[in-house]
Amino acid sequence: MTDAPGTYALLLQNEERQEIEVGALGAMTVRPGVYVYVGSAFGPGGLRARVGRHARGDGALHWHVDYLRAATALEAVWYTHDPERRECTWAAVLRSLSGASVPVDGFGASDCTCPAHLVRFEAAPSVSTFRTRLRGECPDHEMISRFEP
Template sequence: MTESPGTYALLLRASSAETVNVGGLGKMTVEPGWYVYVGSAFGPGGHRARVERHARGDGAQHWHVDYLRAMTNLDAVWYTHDDERRECAWARCLRERVGARVPLAGFGASDCDCEAHLTAFEAPPSLRGIEAALHAGHPDHAPIMQVDASTLRERRGVR
């Protein structure tokens, strides 16, 4: 993972049911399972700065995902160095996967018209299936890479 910009997704795993208050959005019930949050890192430091911050899970609760991150484990990160902002396309693609549900409308989607940039699954979604669907709709989409949390953990103190 480099300082190049692009779109990313966090694969978060919740092991127990809890209720979380998500900033001004309201309460969300977190069920055991997987949550995929899509964001973009086009600011200074690109993917590395943004993902390392999410990976550590510390700091102020600034984005909606920070509230969820505090009660989940990070399993993996998907990312692309595609120059285009792909986060809304990723979010739509995830919502269309079998078994997907939107746990809280508006989550991570304050700046766009998406239903949400967070999708929940009972079973971990496959990157290969999602990448194939994205490439079908966007033939010029750059490759999507996966980095496991264990790899991030070796570099930093990630829980």
């Protein structure tokens, strides 16, 4: 992972039911399972800086995911240095996978019209299935890598 821009997905594991506050979204029930949050990093420091911040789990609670990250464990990161903004497409593909559910409408999607950029699964989705589905939507998509912190 470099400081180039790109799109990423955080795979966050939760072991027990919790109630958290998510900024202006309000209360959220976090059930056991895997939460996949999709974001992009097109600012200074690119993917390395943004994913590094999420991996550390420190800093001010700025984005919706910061609140969820404080209550979950980061298991893996999927990412691409594709120069196109792909987070809405990634979120749509994740929502289409078997077993996907949207835990909170609008989570992570305050600057677009997507239902949410957060998807919950009972168990982690397969990165190979995700790649295959994504290639169907974006045949010119750059390679997706997996990183485990």
